[in-house]
Amino acid sequence: MGQVQTFSGRTVEAPTSENLDEELSILWLLRYFHPTGLRCPHCHADQTKARIFRQTKKSHLTVYRCRHCQGIYNIYSGTVLEGRYLRPTQAVTLLHGLLGGTAMTTLAHKVGVSRQTVYEVRNALRADLPHFIFGKSLADSHLRDPNS
Numbered sequence: 795m796g797q798v799q800t801f802s803g804r805t806v807e808a809p810t811s812e813n814l815d816e817e818l819s820i821l822w823l824l825r826y827f828h829p830t831g832l833r834c835p836h837c838h839a840d841q842t843k844a845r846i847f848r849q850t851k852k853s854h855l856t857v858y859r860c861r862h863c864q865g866i867y868n869i870y871s872g873t874v875l876e877g878r879y880l881r882p883t884q885a886v887t888l889l890h891g892l893l894g895g896t897a898m899t900t901l902a903h904k905v906g907v908s909r910q911t912v913y914e915v916r917n918a919l920r921a922d923l924p925h926f927i928f929g930k931s932l933a934d935s936h937l938r939d940p941n942s
Contacts, residue, residue, distance in 0.1 A: 819882035836865035874918035
């Protein structure tokens with residue numbers, strides 16, 4: 795069973811392969827990438843100031859259009875998944891696999907993407923999370939400050 799988190803008054807269990815579905819995956823992605831709520835990446839207006847623009851065909855994500863600046867965005871905007879055509883369940887499986895140290899070939903097969911996609915997301919995730927090295931904090935890694 796996954797770790798339990800609270801999101802918008804609802805208890806959200808971190809998705810596992812046993813309980814993974816689209817709605818739970820979307821809630822987990824929102825909690826992980828947008829802890830203060832989804833906002834327009836262009837003008838930072840709250841999602842309540844946007845309207846639903848469309849649903850993507852391949853990933854089935856809701857795309858919002860900001861009423862303030864007319865920019866469009868979705869839950870992947872401004873994240874390591876931006877521009878990827880992954881369904882939310884694929885995205886969560888990919889992130890859990892990368893953070894859990896699953897081999898790239900195994901993970902690519904499990905998610906249904908190329909090894910190149912796994913490699914690119916892994917590198918983007920590493921660059922985006924400099925304080926986190928796949929399960930180890932910098933304090934636990936070989937990069938510890940020698941003066942401490």
